[in-house]
Amino acid sequence: MGRGEESRERILAISLKLFMKMGYRGTSLADICKATGLTKGALYHHFSGKDDLYVHALDSFFQYSRVPRWMTDQTLSLRDRIHQGFKELDSSKAWIMDTVGSSQDDAILQFYSFLYEATRRCPEYQQRLDEYDRMKHQALADVFRKAQETGQLRKDIDPEATAIELDALLQQLLYLRFVNHRVRMDDFLLEQMVENYWRRLVPLEHDISKDSRGLPG
Structure with a gap:
């Protein structure tokens, strides 16, 4: 260069x-x-x-963004993928602070305000965000679909809807990781959320304790 x-x-x-x-x-x-x-x-x-x-x-x-590795890593079990998604909230928070150039909690508000203004002034960038979301949701849906085939995931759950739900949940928790005192400070609470989410996905006959990470089964 x-x-x-x-x-x-x-x-x-x-x-x-x-x-x-x-x-x-x-x-x-x-x-x-x-x-x-x-x-x-x-x-x-x-x-x-x-x-x-x-x-x-x-x-x-808004250049091309890669789907997070935890969504596509074939070496991870479904339980580990979900845990990694929650675990990476802090790295996402650090990235936003670095990108905005602020270590204050209102960095997330500046970031969202920037996205809103940018995509309204230049709609083509909203299309890029939509495409990125589509790639993430497709990757997660594929993971959930395969997990259903192997019996790790309940068969009465729609993979596409579950993918969108998980992505939305992580985005909301990212916001709370900035602005909510308890969610920001209590790492064990985050682990409990992972466990609660996991329990909703596995078949009732599935032995949850086999896939847990030290939390009660």
């Missing part, structure tokens, strides 16, 4: 954090110049204006 490309990437990274923190309207070219240490002329060397910079910053953020 040449120096020009490095400078461009640096501008995009810094601008993205400003757009996340202050929104499109609240972020001026003067703010970006101050944060990057560049003149407006230097910015115009890379971008035609604020709109062009905003779109490129969004494009760098």
Whole structure:
């Protein structure tokens, strides 16, 4: 990567954090110049204006995302996949804080506000989010379907609906991991949630204790 490309990437990274923190309207070219240490002329060397910079910053953020590994790792049992999904909430929280550039709990609000504004101003990025969700739900549905075939999962549960439900549950818990004191601080409570969720999925005749991780069967 040449120096020009490095400078461009640096501008995009810094601008993205400003757009996340202050929104499109609240972020001026003067703010970006101050944060990057560049003149407006230097910015115009890379971008035609604020709109062009905003779109490129969004494009760098909404680039193709891979489905989380725990959803596709064939070496994990169904029980371990679900446990890993809950366990990765904290790594997702750390990623959001780093992306927004804030260690405060309101980082999640800034993040969601940024997503809402970005997808309303540029609907094509909503399509990218929808496609990412579709890939996640398909991966999870495949996992649940195979688990039904092997007897690990109740056969009266719809795999597609269960996939969407689990993804929605994890997103809600991620939010609570920021704003709810007990959910944020009590790791054992999170383990109990994993166990409760697992009990709802397995057949009644299934020996839950065989798949538990030290919690009562």
